Amino acid sequence: MKTVEKKAFFFDFDGTIWFGHFGEKTLKALKDLHKKGHLLFYNSGRSKGNTYFDRINEIPFDGFLFGGCHAQAKNGEVIYLSNISKQAMQETVEIENKYDLLIIYEGVKACYKRKGILDWIPSVELEDNSVLIDTNEYPMSKFSIFKKKDEFGESEPVPSEALDLLSKHYILIEMGSYVECIQKGHGKDFIIETVCEKLGVDLKDTYAFGDSMNDFPMFRTCAKSVAIGHSPDELKKHAIYVTKEEENGVWEALKFLGFVD
DSSP states (O other): OOOOOOOEEEEOOBTTTBSSSOOHHHHHHHHHHHHTTOEEEEEESSOGGGOOGGGTTTSOOSEEEETTTEEEETTSOEEEEOOOOHHHHHHHHHHHHHHTOEEEEEESSOEEEETTSOTTSOOEEESOGGGGGOTTTSOEEEEEEEOOBOTTSOBOOOOHHHHHHHTTTEEEEEOSSEEEEEETTOSHHHHHHHHHHHHTOOGGGEEEEEOSGGGHHHHHHSSEEEEOTTSOHHHHTTOSEEOSOSTTHHHHHHHHTTSOO
16 A cells, blocks of 8 residues: 655635635545645634634644744644734834824734724724733734725825834735734744744645735745635746635645645
């Protein structure tokens, strides 16, 4: 009997696996992949406190990677964790208040925002955002700055001076209607490399699946990468395969790669 060479697969969540539900073919393919002995990893830009575990409990993930700075095994054991420092959080809150930024903070425990802003995003509302400087009580992974709308409903740029100040501590990723801010020295590439080193997985045996430019770091790290059909053209350039399917794009790609029938 031929021995299966174990591979590791890293999946972005929003727009890659999750479209309001899983495609039935995708879910079956992931279960079959796991049964064959391959490793499956959730690798989302979301923090642990912004992850809806009830939506992914059907998928047999071997580990969970959050916000490029936090990884844990399926049993909850922490593989790696880096929270935003107290000094960086203090400076961030000061910048938020000075420029009246619309920020959603993604923590290990939950998401947070100032009271009265971004009402459509489920988060813990804070009367005083300075409490977030207590990084023991509020361990923070990352945050996003949402752009204000002009009178025509168009997104206005975040003040460049504020972005320059934030770039001291963070990598800033332009995402259209918001700017994603992750800890310097971290990202989807870093967390993949860290997990693979800890678990003894060779990077030549890794596959990345994603659909947006914040997935580009893992595309350049993994040996082979797949872009979902609606991905930006710039990301598609770095993929070995671009899916035609949306909800079952993961299944389609795994079939193309020869991992499922």
